[in-house]
Amino acid sequence: MALQPQNGIITPEMAKIPQGPLEKKWTNYKDHQKLVNPANKRKLDIIVVGTGLAGASAAASLAEMGFNVLNFCIQDSPRRAHSIAAQGGINAAKNYQNDGDSIYRLYYDTIKGGDYRAREANVYRLAEVSNSIIDQCVAQGVPFAREYGGLLDNRSFGGAQVSRTFYAKGQTGQQLLLGAYSALSRQIGKGKVKMYTRYEMLDLVMIKDENGEDRARGIIARNLVTGRIERFFAHAVVIGTGGYGNTFFLSTNAMASNGSAAMQMYRHGAFFANPCYAQIHPTCIPKHGDFQSKLTLMSESLRNDGRIWVPKKLEDAKKLQAGTLKGRDIPEEDRDYYLERRYPAFGNLVPRDVASRAAKERCDKGFGVNNTGLAVFLDFSDAIKRLGKDVVAQKYGNLFQMYEKIVDENPYENPMMIFPAIHYTMGGIWVDYELQTSVKGLFCIGEANFSDHGANRLGASALMQGLADGYFVLPYTIQNYLADQISVPRMSTDLPEFAAAEKAVQDKIQKLMSIQGKRSVDSIHKELGLIMWDFVGMGRTAEGLKTAIKKIDEIKKEFWSNVFIPGKADSLNNELEKALRLADFIEIGRLMAVDALHREESCGGHFREEYQTPDGEALRQDDKFSYVGCWKYTGEDKEPELIKEPLDYEFTERKTRNYKA
Amino acid sequence: MDQNINIKVKVWRQAGPKEQGHFETYELQNIFQGASFLEMIDILNEKLISEHKDPIAFDHDCREGICGMCSLYVNGHPHGPDQEITTCQLHMRKFHDGETITIEPWRSRAFPVIKDLMVDRSAYDKIMQAGGFVSVNTGGVPDANAIAIPKPVADEAMDAASCIGCGACAAACKNGSAMLFVSAKVSQLALLPQGKIEAARRAKAMVAKMDELGFGNCTNTGACAAECPKSVSLANIARLNREFICAKFKD
Ligand SMILES: Cc1cc2nc3c(=O)[nH]c(=O)nc-3n(C[C@H](O)[C@H](O)[C@H](O)COP(=O)(O)OP(=O)(O)OC[C@H]3O[C@@H](n4cnc5c(N)ncnc54)[C@H](O)[C@@H]3O)c2cc1C
Ligand code: SF4
């Protein structure tokens, strides 16, 4: 039998943390895990949902090893997964710059950046495999930036004092994903991966084994072109469906990014870990109107050379807000470079949560610089003076162009305006060291799991984690599970479990279609987004979170009684797709609020206003909250049950994060 | 300064791949010029939904010019009248009050319409599956700095690699040729030492697949590069031709 939590506590045995010193754990694991021999690999089918960095790298690697892979994505091509939009870069502990970097240092920065809320063993493994990722990508032909000597170039990202970020112009995610996509394409061409594009997973199928234990054995998916609901079997299911930032409606995520697969897993017994840990990215283009459909990120790499400021004088801020003054006209002595002032050691390169809160603090005090008062400046005039316009253009040209197309203002001449926006979710489905969820045979990789970033993710570490999971971790750990499955024959999708799962999906769709109310899906989603931003955003309070829960419950009622979906269910229907996703966003929003309410401390991206130091920094409560907060589904409209995985730091001393000195 | 404008949009509506399509015209009032083009379609769709009509189907995802999902012929241009951008990056400030804007799907033999403005571009994926990769498996590769690559070469490979696979090149071409797309991948990989080894075979396999899938021949009109949102250069086509001749020569 699989291990279960004891008295609501997940033990290290259940989390499958290998024995031994930190730096030996992964090697020990690999030395002793079970493997599947080549002849048996051919007999095993694996479903991989998602073609982002995590899904594509996993699908390609598993197929190369000999497994039969079924791979799914919503977009019309695997190359278009949301990972494509990542701009800034990917971290690795190569120490090519000889600036003192090491695996330990990358580990330490990540643990500290996550505010000591991640698992030590996982983070160390991440740092350990980071170097192989860069090697792999270069071998695939990823055109990383190089120096004149022909070797790879690096830049700095927030939360680190070394240069360990590899990049490909401002299109790193694109190039890494195209690398993984090319490996995937090769396997599709060979027939080892069967690719299903424009398909959306709508449920997981569980079948009991001979011991009466549930195992993930397949999925139900909707063909988005024909509207047909289809059944798929596999010996194991891997989910790499990305994060749930779009709960906020406005985010930097792509339009189809969603949390539905996570909710499907959750409803089948997988724990949802730390849902309240969401990252608000400090440098996004401010909102410009109610019709707005998404927010655009300006890469963190801009903080290498850009300086963030607001005016010192309130009267200047008022004029900026009224549009009678331009940023460039404010003299140097009247500018408040508040990050450099508050955090001299890290300056503009403090981690994202710190930078975002500092921007909010200034804007709350009235120093915002645009018509809504919700923006700060990101200024390149010093960099242009120091490096010349050409060098700045070479480094950031495409980002500047993007900004100008959206805002209609030239950032070479007038400072950019930026404001925080929801960007990434550290929380996600709980997985053990093997990336297996609390449901047997169900694995979760990439942003969709909770694993490595604790309460806050450092820049350039999501790409690292997605590819680590997909290329170098899952292909090993999944074998430990599959080794016992070689005698399990392929099952028919006519089994009653498949039929029942399909019927439940059909019923849900029918229910949605038959509401025929007055509200569009988006109008309800926008309402949810505002509640999330106001009460579950950058500054949270017990009172606000209780209000949020109440309001979200009302939205749920409104949605299920008054949504209108045009068209038919059995044909292409974008509104139905959006409605199915929104139904889950509403549940996730509530779960985020419940988790945020229970966590009476501030850590990383989770800031409870009741818990801060006198100068406004996050105040952790290690004695009470040093654990992963896992939520277990107990039934529709029932309160979830809290299960804890204690985080006992064995190898690293927990300190107060300090970016000042 | 951005203002509110009133416009008409003439949109291609087609219920399914085998149905007859037609243009339909809609009027929109008070569209803010700071809105993106796709946000304008969102507004129109919200209006259609409120009238219990079928919203316009169109492809989009990242809405920041990188995923290649958005398409659309706007006023006769793939990705609209602005330069070096995708449709999702187009803003309403490029249009004036009272204007009628025509919106059509990609029109190319190899990209059949699925519904309204959505087309099937899986042919591009199939070309990639035929050879758009370096044949390496995960693991067992040399250190990333083992091979130095001159910066100008790496930069050129990066420029070729910026292709987002949107299909505008084939849609813009009167012959429906996919040469710009194919040449971008062939060039990126042929320029780098890692990809050079298979360069000839790759060029041949990808071109053969392109022909098989019904894309037309390249007659060097240059329409593709003129409309490419990522400024992928025609020089790539010249390089592809060289690799291709080289491959034929070896046969
Ligand atoms: C604008 C932006 C910039 C970023 N920049 C950086 C950066 O510079 N460095 C960094 O490290 N990180 C960055 N990040 C974060 C990083 O890009 C993401 O965390 C990461 O790419 C997520 O990868 P993934 O594979 O987990 O998921 P995704 O790339 O989101 O892929 C999800 C996949 O799942 C599929 N899918 C989802 N639901 C379903 C379903 N129900 N059925 C079928 N398929 C489904 C989708 O079609 C897609 O293929 C950035 C993020 C954003 C938004
Ligand atoms: S070459 Fe240009 S137009 Fe053609 S697919 Fe690539 S980005 Fe689009």
Ligand code: FES
């Ligand atoms: S929607 Fe991604 S490029 Fe336009």
